Amino acid sequence: xxATLKDVAIKAGVSTSAVSRTFTDGxxxxxxxxxxxxAAAAELGYSPNFLARxxxxxxxxxxGLVSNxxxxxxxxxxxxxxxxxxxxxxxxxxxxxxxxxxxPGKSLQMLQQYSVDGAIVASSTLPPVFSKAFREQGLxxxxxxxxxxxxxxxxVVGIDNxxxxxxxxxxxxxxGYHRVAFLGGPQAATSTIDRLKGFAEELxxxxxxxxxxxxxxxxxxxxxxxxxxxxxxxxxxxxxxxxDDVLSIGALSAVSDAGLNVPEDIGIIGLNDMEMAGWQNxxxxxxxxxxxxxxxxxxxxxxxxxxxxDRYPEARLFPCRVIERGTLRPRPTV
Numbered sequence: 001x002x003a004t005l006k007d008v009a010i011k012a013g014v015s016t017s018a019v020s021r022t023f024t025d026g027x028x029x030x031x032x033x034x035x036x037x038x039a040a041a042a043e044l045g046y047s048p049n050f051l052a053r054x055x056x057x058x059x060x061x062x063x064g065l066v067s068n069x070x071x072x073x074x075x076x077x078x079x080x081x082x083x084x085x086x087x088x089x090x091x092x093x094x095x096x097x098x099x100x101x102x103x104p105g106k107s108l109q110m111l112q113q114y115s116v117d118g119a120i121v122a123s124s125t126l127p128p129v130f131s132k133a134f135r136e137q138g139l140x141x142x143x144x145x146x147x148x149x150x151x152x153x154x155x156v157v158g159i160d161n162x163x164x165x166x167x168x169x170x171x172x173x174x175x176g177y178h179r180v181a182f183l184g185g186p187q188a189a190t191s192t193i194d195r196l197k198g199f200a201e202e203l204x205x206x207x208x209x210x211x212x213x214x215x216x217x218x219x220x221x222x223x224x225x226x227x228x229x230x231x232x233x234x235x236x237x238x239x240x241x242x243x244d245d246v247l248s249i250g251a252l253s254a255v256s257d258a259g260l261n262v263p264e265d266i267g268i269i270g271l272n273d274m275e276m277a278g279w280q281n282x283x284x285x286x287x288x289x290x291x292x293x294x295x296x297x298x299x300x301x302x303x304x305x306x307x308x309x310d311r312y313p314e315a316r317l318f319p320c321r322v323i324e325r326g327t328l329r330p331r332p333t334v
Contacts, residue, residue: 003044012040023048063091063302064111064119068098068126071220072246074274074291078122081292085299091117098126104133111139118302120144124161124191125219128153135313140305144298147190148315155305156315157298159289161191164320165198167287168241168269171322173206175329177267181237182213183227183247189219192243195271199241212237216247224250232258239267239328245274248284252327267328271320283326290318 009016014037021027022037029037040046063086069075079095086093094114098107107130111119118140121131124147131143131154146156165182172180182199184192196213203211214231216223224247231237232254242248248270255266262268270277273288297316305311324331 003041003046005046005048007044008037008040008046011044012036060115060117061091062094062114062116064096064114064116065093065122066096066098066107066111066119066126066130067122069123069219070097070099071218072244073276074244074246074272075122077275078291078295081295082120082122082299085295086302089299089303091299091302098123098130104130108133108137108139112137117306118142120298120302121146122298124158125186125189127188127190138309140302140309142298142301142305144294145191147194148317150315152313152315155301155311155313157294157301158317159294159320160317161194162198162201164271164287164289165195165200165241166202167198167320167322168195168271169199169202171269171285171328172239172241172267173203173209174331175239175267176332177237177239177329178208179210179212179238181211181231181240182243183224183231183240183251184213184215184243185219185223185247186217187215195241195243210237216243216250219244219246221246221250221253224248225254227251228254229258232260236260236266239263239269242268242270245270245272245277245284245286248286248327249276249282252282252284262327263329269322269328273323277323278325285325285327286323287320288323289320293318 005016005019009019018033019037021029022034065082083093094116119134121143124145131141134141135154142155145158148160182196184196186192203209216227228251242251248268251268255262260266270284270286273286276282277284277286
C-alpha cells in the first residue's frame with residue numbers, strides 16, 4: 001500500500017500537521033523540520049495527495065484551459081506551452097473543448113463542477129461573452145489571443161489584430177501588388193473582423209490598388225483550400241493576406257492543384273508563424289504572432305490573479321513582425 005501522511009510523520013518523529021505544512025506552498029516550516037520530513041517521505045516513497053488537500057484548502061490548483069479550435073494545428077503548440085507553463089507554476093490544466101458551444105452557460109457549469117481555481121480562454125474566435133460570464137461568477141479569467149480594447153472586461157493577452165492587418169497590407173504595397181485580397185476565417189470572429197479592418201484601412205491610403213475580401217468557414221486547412229478553389233474560378237487576385245497560417249497552407253494547396261505557381265502567379269502571406277509554416281515544402285511568408293511570450297505572460301497573470309482575485313483587468317499586447325520566406329515576390333532593392 002502507498003505510504004500515508006501519518007506514516008511519514010511516524011518515520012520522521014513529527015506531527016502529521018508538520019508533514020502537511022512541509023508539503024504546503026508558503027507554509028512556515030524550519031529547515032531542520034523540512035529535511036527530516038523530506039528524508040522520511042523519500043524513504044517511504046510518499047507523494048502528497050493534492051485532491052485530498054483540496055478538501056481542506058478549498059483550492060484545487062486546477063485551471064480550466066478553454067478553447068474551441070482544436071482542428072488548427074497551431075493549438076498543439078499552444079497547449080504544449082500552456083500545460084508545461086501551468087505545471088511549472090504548481091498548477092494543473094483541465095482541458096475544456098468548446099467547439100460546439102455557442103453560449104457560456106454549459107461551459108461555466110462544467111468549470112464549476114470541477115471546482116477550477118481559474119480559467120484561461122485560449123481562443124481568438126470564442127466571443128468575449130464567454131470570458132465575461134466566467135468573471136461575473138467570480139472566476140479569475142485570462143483571455144489569451146483575445147480582442148484588444150483599452151478598457152477590457154477581463155484580462156487579455158495577445159496582439160493588436162488591427163495593426164497585424166495593416167502590417168500585411170504594407171507588405172503587399174511594398175512588393176508592388178495592385179490587386180490584393182483578404183481571405184479570412186469565420187466572418188463573426190473578432191480576430192477576422194479586426195485583421196480585415198486594419199488591412200482595409202491601410203489599403204484605403206492607396207486608392208489605385210484593388211481590394212477584395214472573402215471568408216472561410218473555419219480556421220482550417222480544408223476551409224482555406226475550399227475558399228481559394230472558389231476564388232480561383234472567379235479570377236484570382238495577385239496576392240492574398242490569409243487570416244492565419246493554416247488557411248494559407250490550404251490556399252497554397254488549391255493554387256498548386258490549379259497548376260499555378262507561388263509567388264510567380266499568386267502571392268500569399270499568412271499570420272501566426274506556426275511551426276509548419278517554416279517547413280521546406282511550405283516556406284510561408286507570414287506575420288509572426290509571438291506565441292511563446294503570450295502564453296508565458298498568460299500563465300504569469302493567472303498566478304497573480306489567484307493571489308489577487310480583484311486585480312483590475314488589463315490588456316497586454318505583444319508586437320508582431322514579418323517572417324520573410326518564399327510565398328511573396330521579393331521586396332524591391334534600394
